[in-house]
Amino acid sequence: MTDSARILIVEADLLVRHPLAEYLRECGYQVLEASDGAEASVLLAQAELPVDIVLAEGDAGFELAAWIRANHTGVQVILAGTVTRAVERAGELCEDGPALVKPYEHKFVLERIKKLMAARDRAK
């Protein structure tokens, strides 16, 4: 497990970030979580936590991607404009992932996120 690739998820909403991160952990990846670009840059600067792939959702990802390409060559950046696309990309990463068997289909991650967000909206 310690040798598996490390993914950094950059996502502002915990209700999206946590289910995505847990899915990728169950797919066998090591996963770091950042709520914005500033947090991501702090984590990317840690030599003892080398990041292989950054998965960023939302508009903030574009600026971050340019910064990573200039400062951290060798890190693969995956940009997803929407939550749905981020979950799909996570599904593709899981297909290529270190675990031999997928824990569950990525569409269930999206369903879980939608349920959590609906419950939060009801509680507001």
Add this chain to the structure above:
Amino acid sequence: MPAHILLAEDEVLIRALLAEELRSHGLVVVEAANADEAWAYLQAGGRADVIFSDVTMPGTMTGMDLVRRMKQHYPGVKAVIMSGNPGPGNPAELGVFMPKPYRLEDAAKLAFKLLGLPGGP
């Protein structure tokens, strides 16, 4: 289903290191970047068995406000308050006070003790 730790900490490196330590012992860790995010997770019905919360964080609530509110609405969740400077109020009235800096292993031991689970570091 493994126990869930809700971790509210705005210093991303502290959060990541503590989260990884707790995960290395088989716990699920939910990382919140501030008290508001942690509260939204609880309100969405997210599972938390123990909360580890920093005190001073950006947003509308401090960690003490969060734990106080949580005790009212979710009394079953145990709380650990982590701070180098808790400010006004007595954190020990709300849960276990863990002064910063702390050893990651001690935090994990505390989580297992509060969960009443064998194992851990």
